[in-house]
Amino acid sequence: MQAMYKISLGLASGLALFYAFQGFYPDFMSFFSNAFPPFIAGAAVVSSSFALQKYGRNLRERFSLVWLSFTLGMALWFLGEVCWAVYTLLLGVEIPYPSIADVFWLSGYVPMFIALFLYVKTFGSVLSRRMVGTAMVIVFVLSVLVSATLITPIVGAEEDLVTMFADFAYPLLDLALLSAAILGLAVFSKGSLGKSWLLINAGIMSDVVADILFSYTTAQETYYNGHPLELLFHWGYILFLLAFYVHTKEL
Amino acid sequence: MSRVENRLRQALLEAVDTGLQQILGDSGRKATFFHLQRMYSLTREDIPNNPAVFASGLEKIFGVGASVIEESIVKNLYSKLGINYEKKKGARFVDYLQDIIGRK
Numbered sequence: 001m002q003a004m005y006k007i008s009l010g011l012a013s014g015l016a017l018f019y020a021f022q023g024f025y026p027d028f029m030s031f032f033s034n035a036f037p038p039f040i041a042g043a044a045v046v047s048s049s050f051a052l053q054k055y056g057r058n059l060r061e062r063f064s065l066v067w068l069s070f071t072l073g074m075a076l077w078f079l080g081e082v083c084w085a086v087y088t089l090l091l092g093v094e095i096p097y098p099s100i101a102d103v104f105w106l107s108g109y110v111p112m113f114i115a116l117f118l119y120v121k122t123f124g125s126v127l128s129r130r131m132v133g134t135a136m137v138i139v140f141v142l143s144v145l146v147s148a149t150l151i152t153p154i155v156g157a158e159e160d161l162v163t164m165f166a167d168f169a170y171p172l173l174d175l176a177l178l179s180a181a182i183l184g185l186a187v188f189s190k191g192s193l194g195k196s197w198l199l200i201n202a203g204i205m206s207d208v209v210a211d212i213l214f215s216y217t218t219a220q221e222t223y224y225n226g227h228p229l230e231l232l233f234h235w236g237y238i239l240f241l242l243a244f245y246v247h248t249k250e251l
Numbered sequence: 252m253s254r255v256e257n258r259l260r261q262a263l264l265e266a267v268d269t270g271l272q273q274i275l276g277d278s279g280r281k282a283t284f285f286h287l288q289r290m291y292s293l294t295r296e297d298i299p300n301n302p303a304v305f306a307s308g309l310e311k312i313f314g315v316g317a318s319v320i321e322e323s324i325v326k327n328l329y330s331k332l333g334i335n336y337e338k339k340k341g342a343r344f345v346d347y348l349q350d351i352i353g354r355k
Contacts, residue, residue: 019343057278058276058278061277062276063275123319125319126315126316188315190314191313191316193313193314240276247325250312251282251283
């Protein structure tokens with residue numbers, strides 16, 4: 001398992017360096033920005049599929065459904081990345097926003113939330129009202145902060161209603177995932193499965209920040225292919241990939 | 252081993268199987284046994300002799316979530332032995348087992 005941690009850390013650091021020095025290879029960076037996400041998202045699908053293969057023998061069991069939902073969620077996010085790559089690399093057109101890729105990304109939140117919710121619900125009886133209350137307060141405060149951060153630039157950008165919906169939807173849906181994931185971390189933090197839940201929480205947090213920055217920069221029209229915020233999306237997939245892998249090693 | 256001890260041992264093993272399966276499914280149950288054996292050299296058949304090690308192993312894997320699995324096992328065990336289950340504040344897996352042994 002140590003080897004997998006090292007590979008992930010190496011990949012995350014390598015990506016950071018690659019983005020930091022993009023001034024030396026701007027054309028390749030633009031290509032990389034569109035071509036790399038399907039690979040890292042695909043790797044996360046493979047990792048969750050291994051977990052599904054291990055735990056998902058009988059889909060009438062709740063625990064199997066959890067892993068089917070994780071895999072389905074990751075697969076939908078992967079399809080979102082593939083759509084983005086097809087638009088930009090194969091069709092060579094500027095991708096509309098929102099696009100079919102957003103349909104896949106946004107739909108992916110449903111199974112992801114179901115997976116987290118079912119998992120936490122199974123062990124929910126150990127959660128005290130105080131734990132649930134604390135988690136809700138954290139998510140509520142973050143939701144207010146996210147909305148406050150985005151409302152001025154998005155409304156000021158005079159975008160159409162669908163675009164504004166997408167701008168707010170991503171970070172808020174991330175926070176919905178976080179609300180369940182925090183509770184999972186509270187349940188398992190003292191056990192070896194806590195490592196996997198910590199990684200899931202870190203992956204979601206990475207996506208929260210990435211989606212806020214993406215919504216902000218698209219509203220300000222300052223987003224470009226190869227923008228450093230993409231690193232957070234890549235790290236998010238790496239963290240999910242690692243979380244699923246660690247789960248299969250710890251249970 | 253007396254007949255009563257043998258019956259209790261068999262009921263506990265079945266309750267462990269059912270309890271784990273209800274929470275984690277069959278694959279999760281097998282995975283739990285695999286990890287208990289790897290970490291504590293505790294096989295399924297050893298559980299009646301080392302219930303404290305079993306409970307400690309569950310806690311090492313599931314954290315406070317272990318008590319959900321323990322409760323599921325205890326409920327199944329009480330049901331198999333025809334005893335009414337009542338949740339006792341602060342009681343853990345081993346306490347319930349001792350309660351059963353005390354009744355027999």
